[in-house]
Amino acid sequence: xxxxxxxxxxxxxxxxxxxxxxxxxxxxxxxxxxxxxxxxxxxxxxxxxxxxxxxxxxxxxxxxxxxxxxxxxxxxxxxxxxxxxxxxxxxxxxxxxxxxxxxxxxxxxxxxxxxxxxxxxxxxxxxxxxxxxxxxxxxxxxxxxxxxxxxxxxxxxxxxxxxxxxxxxxxxxxxxx
Numbered sequence: 028x029x030x031x032x033x034x035x036x037x038x039x040x041x042x043x044x045x046x047x048x049x050x051x052x053x054x055x056x057x058x059x060x061x062x063x064x065x066x067x068x069x070x071x072x073x074x075x076x077x078x079x080x081x082x083x084x085x086x087x088x089x090x091x092x093x094x095x096x097x098x099x100x101x102x103x104x105x106x107x108x109x110x111x112x113x114x115x116x117x118x119x120x121x122x123x124x125x126x127x128x129x130x131x132x133x134x135x136x137x138x139x140x141x142x143x144x145x146x147x148x149x150x151x152x153x154x155x156x157x158x159x160x161x162x163x164x165x166x167x168x169x170x171x172x173x174x175x176x177x178x179x180x181x182x183x184x185x186x187x188x189x190x191x192x193x194x195x196x197x198x199x200x201x202x203x204x
Contacts, residue, residue, distance in 0.1 A: 029157075029204050031089075032057060033065045033126035035141040036073035037134035038101075046133055047076050049163045053132070053197035054080025060201070061085055063107070065125050067118065068092035070103040073132055078103050091121045119144065128157045128204045133166040149190040150183075158191040159203045167193070 036050060050073040057064060058081040066074055068090025078088045087107035094111050096102065102109065112118045119141060123129070131142040148154035160167050171193065177183040194200040 029062070029127040031063045031065055031126045031128075032204065033122045033129040033145075034074075034077055034132065035129065035134060035138045035145075036066070036077060036132035037138060038067070038069045038072040038074050039135065040071050042072070042133070043164075046073060046163055046166075049161065049197055050076045050132055051080045053077065053130075053161065053200055054086075055084045056197055056201050057081050058084025058086030063087045063089055065089045065091060065122050067122070068103055068106060068109060069096075069101050071101065073134070075103060077132070078106065082107070089125065091118050091125075093118050123148065123154055126156060128159065129154075130159045130161060130200055130204070131167075132161045133163055139170065146190050150187050157204055159200050160191055160193045161197065161200050162193050162195055 054077040064081045064086060066078065069075060081088050082105065089108040089110065090103060090106040091110045091112060092102055093115055094113060097111060110121060112121060123145060129145045131138060145154055145158055149158060178185050178188055192203045194203055
């Protein structure tokens with residue numbers, strides 16, 4: 028049974044409004060189910076929006092953040108629980124260990140790196156839980172095409188195409204978890 032959901036997403040406030048709207052809708056759906064969200068504890072971008080929506084809808088949020096980011100003033104101040112780490116590597120490991128599922132919303136380098144790492148951990152058997160990509164506005168289509176090419180070029184075995192699921196809407200994410 029899924030109780031703790033890791034969310035990877037953008038920390039930018041400059042992105043299109045649709046991404047904020049979809050992140051908020053997902054946060055409401057997760058919060059209404061009383062789930063605990065595990066994220067990077069940030070106070071900006073989609074991370075802030077998901078956190079606020081989950082908390083306002085009855086869920087809880089565990090933020091995992093390296094100390095250097097706290098010192099930069101990036102910590103969301105209303106989290107249910109905060110776990111401080113020394114490094115980004117420790118942060119990602121902790122987030123994965125605490126979660127029963129992982130969801131990637133649109134994001135930048137960090138989000139994509141986290142998504143590819145958790146997919147790799149599934150491939151290696153280090154992470155046994157669902158990984159869902161929320162493909163708002165077809166944001167992840169180029170990455171999904173690249174991942175498909177890894178199969179056609181035989182860099183990755185075809186059976187590893189089932190390591191993640193793609194959802195087009197927040198409601199589809201909920202169905203997948």
